Amino acid sequence: MPAETSKPVVTRFAPSPTGYLHIGGARTALFNWLYARGRGGKFLLRIEDTDRARSTPEATQAILQGMAWLGLDHDGDVISQFDGADRHAAVAHELLAAGKAYKCYSPQDEIQAFRDAAKAEGKSTLFHSPWRDVAAKDQPDAPFVVRIKAPQEGTTIIKDEVQGDVTIRNDQLDDMVLLRSDGTPVYMLAVVVDDHDMGVTHVIRGDDHLNNAARQMTIYNAMGWDVPVWAHIPLIFGGDGKKLSKRHGATGAEEYQVMGYPAAGMRNYLTRLGWSHGDDEFFTDAQAKEWFDLKGIGKSPARFDFKKLESLCGQHIAQTDDAALVKEITAFLDASGQPALSDAQSNGLLNGMYCLKERAKTFPDLLEKAIFVLSKRPIVPDEKAAKNLDSVSRGILSELTPLLSAVSWDRDSLEAALNAFCEAKGTKFGKLAGPLRAALAGRAVTPSVFDMMLVLGQEESLARLTQAAVDTAAT
């Protein structure tokens, strides 16, 4: 690996702005980001917008927003591929002048007819232009496309860090179009020129481009440019082993944001999907940057598993700093179009975070558990909680309340007081917990009653107990 130290790493993510940031694209971006960031290199972002009909500024915004949410910061400005069209065309003309490309006058319908016929006969549909070696003086004054002169003998070896050495016979390569008949460059040319001009050293992209790499290499070779290190990564599938699509549920990065998955958990899950570092499952960004390499990327497509995502997200939430979580939740609320937290709610959330974050896998999950601290009196019990507030439990609560007003408000004292109360009443604590939950939170599923009382404070807790004891409306 001594070569790696000689040249700084430059990676890039190059999405087409035709829709939201697909989760598979997000992972490709993540791999590029990790690889560059772990090596002190640069991570560039280029928008492949040469298809004018399908590219939209909204899509570019969605991609930027998705990357921002995932914390994938890029170096330098966002590059528009379309802006480089003149440069791309200039390269094609350079190739033309050097005799490494040629003008092809075959009309499209003719080519199409050839392909249809070849297919019908079960023969190769590779088109061989009759204009490849026609001298300039014999060329007509007619519309033409510029095609590269691809090698016709020998083999091209794609030295891929993930797939290994992939050998393609050159007779399988076509003289692909570089410039359309209107003079505009095609994608295949644009990527190569841009990657070269941007100094990209490692091309990490989906393996749907593996075959394209051989074709792109003919351009690199014709221009005498260094071929980058290739790493073609397998695509992500849905749970049924089919290409991930809408029917599998969410495919856009921002949908995961709206569902309340923490970005750190997403990064961890996506990194581990199709890449491994021994048995490590849960790791921080710092560890991921340190460990990530091309060798650890698997060759087979991985399936997306929500359960594992949730498990990892739960662990990340539990390990995130309380204040940072409140910030993330605030952003989540905003992104998902929900009402913002009041200052009082924010503070309450922060105070209660220690006992909330241990038990939540997503932000909505956490918020659900936090209802006790986000709600104001009067606490209205939901259906399940109401069942714990029958007349008997109300009686018990009203007996308990004066007792608690005399107790010192710390965990040990509260536990002692409640246990003593239960013993005196001859009941188990379990009998008391349900009504307490209903009174304090209005829910049947909550954090520990001690934590709730501690977070709420003595005054508020007693007020809620009092209210529950006297309120008979629900029964």
Added chain:
RNA sequence: GGCCCGUUCGUCUAUCGGUUAGGACAUCUGGUUUUCAACCAGGAAAGAGGGGUUCAACUCCCCUACGGGCUGCCA
């Protein structure tokens, strides 16, 4: 049709010619418990099929099956 790639528990994966094929998520059983979660203990669960090579194959080679990709004046 042609060319290219892939295939280890349900899922993500470890292994890199010699292992009782390991871990994680999910699942099942038991325990703990104050609900949910968490936690503890334990269980079930895998090399697509067929040929080689080798003393020995999940690991190397070939074939088949299945899945995927490319085969555009899309990207």
